[in-house]
Amino acid sequence: MSAAHVAVLRFPGTLDHESAARAVQGVGGEPVYTHHEDVALPDGTAAVVIPGGFSYGDHLRPGALASRTPIMAAVRQHAARGGRVLGICNGFQILCEAGMLPGVLRPNASLSFICRQAELEVADDGTAWTGGRREGEVLSIPFKHHDGAWFGDPGHARVVLRYRGENPNGSMDKIAGISNLAGNVMGLMPHPEEAQDPLLGSVDGRVIIAALIA
Amino acid sequence: MSDGPPLHRTLGLTDEEAGRITGLMGREPTDPELVMFSLMWSEHCSYKHSKPLLAGFPTTGPRVVMGPGENAGAVDVGDGLAIVFKVESHNHPSAVEPFEGAATGVGGIVRDIIAVGAKPIALLDSLRFGTLDSRRSRFLFRRAVEGISHYGNCIGIPNVGGEVQFDERYEDSCLVNAMCVGVVAQDRILSCAARGVGNRLVLIGNRTGRDGIGGASVLASAELGDDDAGKRPSVQVGDPFTERKLMDCCLALSEAGLLVALQDLGAAGLTSAASEMASRGEVGLAIDLDRVPLREQGMAPAEVLVSESQERMLAVVEPAKMDAVAAMARRHELDATDIGEVTGTGDLEALWRGEEVVRIPSRYLTDDVPFQDVPRTPAPVPVPIDLAAVPEPADPGAVWLALMGEPNVASKRWVFEQYDQLVGANTMRRPGGDAGVVRIPGTNRAIAVTLDSAEWHTELDPYAGGMASVLEAARNVACTGAVPIAATDCLNFANPEKGSTGWRLAESIRGMADALTAIDTPIVSGNVSLYNESPRGPIYPTPVIGMVGLLDDASTSLGIAFDLPGHAILLIGHGEPRVDASRYLGRCEGLPPRPDPAGDAALFRLLAECARQRLLVSAHDVSEGGLAVALAECCIAGGVGAHAAIPAGRRADEAMFGEGGGRVIASCRVENVAAITALAEGAVGVQQVGTVGGDDVSVDAGGSVARVGLRDLAEVWEGSILRALEAR
Amino acid sequence: MTMVVVTIMPKKGVLDPQGQAVQGALAHMGFGDVLDVRVGKRIEIEMRGHDPAAQVTKMCEDLLANDLIEDFHVEMPG
């Protein structure tokens, strides 16, 4: 059986596509780069990753310009059919700006960029995105962003991950990652693709990436 | 114009230099030509004061693939790959506009790496500001860090290390140095040498505006007969989004074999890029200025020639490949414009509105610079500190805590947390340790990289200070288990014609060269920044060294953190601590101990071998704040206490907080102590001085004991800079 | 209580990467009639005390605007 194809989106200014692709490969998937001006996802796409970075230089509002590109219409259709979509960092911002996840990501309370290892608590173990991890279990995954404070109505989403301990960025209810109510679209500010390799400090991001093709 | 001083003086050329230009040209230069000479013959572009001295550096070795002279140096790291790197200053622009100055400093050094065809994999920054009780210095510091953060994060290159120091001497002249490291297949390394008569000259990237036009603005407003605000030079504004596209595009062009040569546009813009490319390739270049895409109207030819608009690269392309190049640029949403061609004349020509406004043999600009020897007036030899005159503290624990919170010693977390340290998913050792460790993508090898300078030592004893700068950088690299393989340097000095600055420059270079030779690490690239002084005085001489080390097996790298209670603590190395010029003394005074490069070379070999055999758990060099601070840092990083006992030497406080020598605090499992001692073969000192464990950290120096809770140490050390910034 | 409005725009001749990016996106979205976009800031300040406009002008010089790359304008609506 051939590996499941995962579309890895690339916008001008996307930075984490290579690490995302490597992470997908690491869990047995087949990454396929897909560009912003494409109007359709590659044939046989099983899931979509929107990696981190500074699409369009983060101008206007992070994710705003990318969320209006042609490929996002195709991603929306994929999600409407129940397909899985994972937005990481800038990808999360893009999903919110596209209206595929509720809320918006606002500047960190410190108004500066923060790069730090975080402990994330599984807040809802009912979605596919945390694999077999139970509520309350902790994942060590780094985050790095300037605009990572989620703001919105948590009632319109499932809160999947929360920062443990002190709130690092002023996010509402310490939210680090949410999914839509159906559970197939997930966005998070921390970077699971950078927690795949013991040499880099943690492998806790694997469950999240693996959920793309589970 | 007739009532003002002659144009050449306004442009900063001496009468003698102007005479020399007329002599070389055999006629009076045109105004644009004079502007080009003034910039290319400036210290910034020509190194007219420093080049003769730089010849003293060792620049060859079995690993050197490309030495100084190109955009960046390259060294062989196996698997057919080369690591490419360079450090550069952006001091003056950062003092004027710290955010954009620091940001465009990052942009500039990244383009140097791209010009070699290498993919950037790491950034570092070395910073100097006035003390944090100065409002202006706090502003410069905050904004410069934000500028680096903004630009570096947005282009997607991890920042893995650097340094920050605060001292009154940098109040008026802050230093912002940035280093970029890239990787390239050795058979894909690009040169900046233009070749092939008839080949096209292509400008890729942003449009050209009046950014950063120095002396040339004088000419422009004079020529145009008015000086309304719109014609004034403007500060360069960085555009990292375009830089990222430029980087992707240039690397794709190189990958596809579409480029003959590539060069970034930095200081003096098109003028310096074109003259470098022409004189390196021993060809001529003809530029049609009317084809250069402009952002503003009414720019004079001299302005187009020297504009420092950012995010631009100049390429030489065979005519048959022009379509493919244009297509690639379009794919990356960039302009690529044919602005001229390679000629056989050896001249740099510029055409404007169909008329020839410039024709200069390019070597006049690059090679016929009037070099100047700097005056070498030695400063008096300082007197060693009389220990008896330094009061012995009643409570060494309190001194220790205070030292941990001194901004120069304290954690620089506030700085490096604003940098993306991880993008690319190859960062194995993040900032906060001794050196950043980055896996070479697609291999099992890793490099360790650091930036360091010993400016106090260089002020007091420049030969020793030059050595100390090299050895401190190398020690930081060696502590990760890597073997130092090559270096780059950025010489930040005051006015070389004044006081003892010229002598300090020459002496420190001699010291660096001797240390580099002793530890077998050639210099492969570098940069000089002079005139860092104000009416209130010169900066400290600050030779910043960027050191690169290699780990053949990435999985053997070491960090600074203590791990498990019960592990043995070792003091490895040589030399006696001294209070002279230490942070404990708190003043740049005394006679710092002379470094021992041979001793360090042996230390580095031992550390690398221990790492290879996985005998050590951690290693951390003893630097600012001495042994007590180094020990505390290992404990904080590991979240575990420790106890160490050391001889008192001349006095307990000196043993705890004195600096100097080549000393490393390491930890290992107890059963490995014997093997490590055996490996040292008596050539390197290895002493077991304590044990990891507990909730506090203590040092016993010959019976005098300092003991502080780990939590207290961590809190003071980690929060100090933020507190200093928020206090007012 | 008075409301003072500060407008801060990139200086003429200074690169405005944000404006360029927004202009490009608008063109892609089919807004073909856009010729130029510049993005700046608007700051609304509620003031008491006297001569609020003069005070705010001072704030612009001291903090709010960077005169090397930005032009500012102070006005009191209404």
Place this chain on the structure above:
Amino acid sequence: MTMVVVTIMPKKGVLDPQGQAVQGALAHMGFGDVLDVRVGKRIEIEMRGHDPAAQVTKMCEDLLANDLIEDFHVEMPG
């Protein structure tokens, strides 16, 4: 050619951390008469074609403003 000006401000009731930070800094610098600061955007758009204001309003709805947190206002000066 027409210039259309868009003003985008944080919605009332939505926290404006940038405005608060500016207010704090101003207070530190001795501007004691400042009661409130809100920071938003000003976008200047050069347009051709007809009904530029309507076109720009559409741009605001489609892209320029995020109605969850921002209010926008379109005007044609002069």
